[in-house]
Amino acid sequence: MMQKAASLYDSGDDFGAAEAANMAKYAAGEAAIASLDQAIQTHGGGGLTQEYGLAAMLGAARIARVAPVSREMILNFVSQHSLGLPRSY
Numbered sequence: 001m002m003q004k005a006a007s008l009y010d011s012g013d014d015f016g017a018a019e020a021a022n023m024a025k026y027a028a029g030e031a032a033i034a035s036l037d038q039a040i041q042t043h044g045g046g047g048l049t050q051e052y053g054l055a056a057m058l059g060a061a062r063i064a065r066v067a068p069v070s071r072e073m074i075l076n077f078v079s080q081h082s083l084g085l086p087r088s089y
């Protein structure tokens with residue numbers, strides 16, 4: 001999706017690029033926290049110790065759901081502009 005966004009941007013399709021970039025950002029944010037959570041779970045209590053270094057990544061992985069644009073605002077964008085649904089706010 002990121003490559004699609006880059007390709008659309010290069011071709012001058014600003015709307016298509018924004019749509020794809022939003023989708024890529026949403027998926028990346030979800031994947032980051034889901035994979036880190038699974039890694040912690042795999043190591044059990046050890047996953048939260050300093051030695052594994054996973055707990056230290058929690059803030060960095062979690063912030064991708066909020067900044068620079070929150071996942072809710074991405075879903076708002078996709079629902080309104082891609083799916084043609086009424087603006088929800």
Ligand SMILES: Cc1cc2nc3c(=O)[nH]c(=O)nc-3n(C[C@H](O)[C@H](O)[C@H](O)COP(=O)(O)OP(=O)(O)OC[C@H]3O[C@@H](n4cnc5c(N)ncnc54)[C@H](O)[C@@H]3O)c2cc1C
Nearest residue numbers: 063064065066067068069070071072073074075076088089
């Ligand atoms: C570490 C960090 C670095 C940052 N760096 C920058 C930067 O360099 N430049 C910059 O411009 N900004 C930066 N920001 C700000 C960032 O863009 C905002 O935090 C982000 O856009 C979310 O806005 P907010 O924090 O005001 O949350 P709010 O807008 O108050 O949102 C709070 C919650 O309500 C939800 N929400 C809000 N409106 C709606 C809606 N209409 N529909 C559904 N849900 C909604 C949000 O999804 C979120 O879950 C940074 C933030 C952080 C945490």
